[in-house]
Amino acid sequence: MTAAVLSESLAAALAAAPGDRIVYDLAGIERRYDALRRELPDVRVRFAMKACPLDEVLGLLARKGAGVDAASPGEVAQALRAGVPAGRTHYGNTVKSDRNIAEAHRLGIRTFATDSLQDVAALAVHAPGARVFCRVATGGAGAVWGLSHKFGSPPGDAVRIMERARDLGLVPAGLSVHVGSQQMTGEAWHTALEDLGAVLHALDLRGIRVDHVNLGGGLPALGYRDRHGAPLEPPLDKIFAVIREGMDELRRVHGGPLEFVIEPGRHLVADHGAIRAHVARLAERRGTDGERRHWLYLSCGKFNGLYEMDALQYPLVFPGHTTGPYVPAVVAGPTCDSDDAYAHEAGLVPVPRALASGDPVWVLSSGAYATSYTTLGFNGFAPLPHAWAGRPDGAGADG
């Protein structure tokens, strides 16, 4: 599996990196995009830019005809700067303030996701006449990260929300769904598409004829390992087959013209980005339970690139140490936070016993949500500036 996700060009760039960095293989991202288009030729792709908000990635995908799913006015503005036309930029976050909506509308955005009557009312005021997509809730089963609680409406509520959108002068244009990130089963897609079919039918009966279905994110990366270190091996062919069948069924149920879009994030970028980190120390310590364990402390961890490390393992490569002996180790980041570690109770990771401080380590399949979670404002929301309530020198709050 490791060999499958590490292209020659990515390996060469990692080997040449003079120090820690995250390296992306744009050609690999392009190949993954082309493969997705071959699997789902009549589905337009909107890249979920939160997974890798780099101008070069956005520009590449825009030149190939893709759009983006943006989560904030900050992401919208970046997408436009990077060359994504406003008409291919969708505001996919159901959570937005009045100001967020007005700003996105001012920037030229005309399609918005929604999942509540309150959000629809705000859209009618701040983005009058916009096309709205109601997000239908999913259960999240089968995904490494279910997105079921915070987003989406049950089918019956979705119908009411679309009726309200129509009554307020918005265009009830479509339905959307998200089966959960790194969705590992075809069944989850099957269930979601069935639910969409039920909502489409109910809308048709009320004279609301949507023209789009947004299949959302959730397509898996291929290179991850589970928390025990076993390759995840998502059934990608089956997932695509289920999606194609489900689309045929939705077209049949609807009876009218229906276009499809999909919003992959990690599927496009995760396997084509890798972190070149280094060993801080391979140490052996006795724990409070009396057990001796090896700990591999790396220069990157939960707070600088590997935020998702407690849900999965990334394949590690130790260039210069191609043979053993190996010792099983907990892998941890460099910070003073004890959550900054993985493989505690789950599978320990075999690491070369001869590792020395400063040795390079490559963290594969770490191209999604790596820079965005921890080194840029995630989803385009900037980090908070700080202010002072009082200072010994007597300066005021904003002094």
Ligand SMILES: Cc1ncc(COP(=O)(O)O)c(C=O)c1O
């Ligand atoms: C609205 C929306 N679309 C797409 C995605 C991308 O999901 P994934 O990276 O699982 O493909 C997300 C992720 O949070 C999302 O919120």
